[in-house]
Amino acid sequence: MSEPELPPLRDVIARYGLSASKALGQNFLLDAQLLERIAGIPGSLSEEHVFEVGPGPGGLTRAALMAGAKVTAVERDARCLPALIELGKAFPDQLRVVEGDAMQIDPVQEISAPFHILSNLPYNVGTALLVNWLSADKWPPEWKSLTLMFQREVAERIIAQPGGKAYGRLAVLAQWRAKATMPMKVHRSAFTPPPKVMSAVVHIIPNKAPEGVSPRTIGKLTAAAFGQRRKMLRQSLKALSGALDALETVGIDPTRRAETISVDEFVQVAQVLDAGL
The missing domain is CATH 3.40.50.150 (Vaccinia Virus protein VP39)
Structure with a gap:
């Protein structure tokens, strides 16, 4: 044709x-x-x-x-x-x-x-x-x-x-x-x-989605972390319930800033949050 x-x-x-x-x-x-x-x-x-x-x-x-x-x-x-x-x-x-x-x-x-x-x-x-x-x-x-x-x-x-x-x-x-x-x-x-x-x-x-994490949690986590991107995570995430404990569980230093956190690290934190650990 x-x-x-x-x-x-x-x-x-x-x-x-x-x-x-x-x-x-x-x-x-x-x-x-x-x-x-x-x-x-x-x-x-x-x-x-x-x-x-x-x-x-x-x-x-x-x-x-x-x-x-x-x-x-x-x-x-x-x-x-x-x-x-x-x-x-x-x-x-x-x-x-x-x-x-x-x-x-x-x-x-x-x-x-x-x-x-x-x-x-x-x-x-x-x-x-x-x-x-x-x-x-x-x-x-x-x-x-x-x-x-x-x-x-x-x-x-x-x-x-x-x-x-x-x-x-x-x-x-x-x-x-x-x-x-x-x-x-x-x-x-x-x-x-x-x-x-x-x-x-x-x-x-x-791609295949990581298991045990919801888009809503990733959304909330990244909104909080990058909403105050110049501040350390211990400050920017303190209002997000369980986030600081999740950082500790994953082994992420809370004095780091959001721009240094890899995509995989954000996923790991979100998985802990969704698991309620």
């Missing part, structure tokens, strides 16, 4: 009078080759289900559809819907568009099969969406991979290792039961309009 001939994205944007909304955290990607590279990061998408947040005029959506994916796209901006409907007509039975706020939509309820999440995330909700997807009780989750565009500073926080300024709660949440990498950096000039900051793509694949 031959690929449909599609008009350039710039023509689509002009025809529908679209412009990136700062209030919605939008920045459009128009480079077809770059979009194809991003869509290729999860591997072959042929016959795979893809969940996309904030497709805008449909640049990344196109790339996923041309790779053979079946895409469910959530778009809050009603201005973009006609362009997406037009795109759907070019790819019969491959694109479903849901109008709404992705913060209020559970992709598992929208897609009745394992799926990939692929998105140039709106800057203003990207981190919150990621935390939601990483905090699922069911593991492995229904999503097979996350391939997400962030501001580069956020991307570096997701893949950070202990000991640096970028290492924090987001790194632990992303790495305690998943593998996070940054396969691509994207220059600000690739976007329309260009944002003030550089961007990067993060790729996350779920």
Whole structure:
């Protein structure tokens, strides 16, 4: 089956009078080759289900559809819907568009099969969406991979290792039961309009979860530890019931700071907390 001939994205944007909304955290990607590279990061998408947040005029959506994916796209901006409907007509039975706020939509309820999440995330909700997807009780989750565009500073926080300024709660949440990498950096000039900051793509694949620890406990522990990251653990964790005793059980010096604690050490402390020892 031959690929449909599609008009350039710039023509689509002009025809529908679209412009990136700062209030919605939008920045459009128009480079077809770059979009194809991003869509290729999860591997072959042929016959795979893809969940996309904030497709805008449909640049990344196109790339996923041309790779053979079946895409469910959530778009809050009603201005973009006609362009997406037009795109759907070019790819019969491959694109479903849901109008709404992705913060209020559970992709598992929208897609009745394992799926990939692929998105140039709106800057203003990207981190919150990621935390939601990483905090699922069911593991492995229904999503097979996350391939997400962030501001580069956020991307570096997701893949950070202990000991640096970028290492924090987001790194632990992303790495305690998943593998996070940054396969691509994207220059600000690739976007329309260009944002003030550089961007990067993060790729996350779920791993086997450590036994005996809940995401809620990891969440509480890291929130407390990094909420006062300049303070020693004996100070930052004193309000979290059982945390100081758990440090002693694991053998972690309470005078250390959160940024020096490895992901595995956080998991060990959380396991003690969940075991109620």
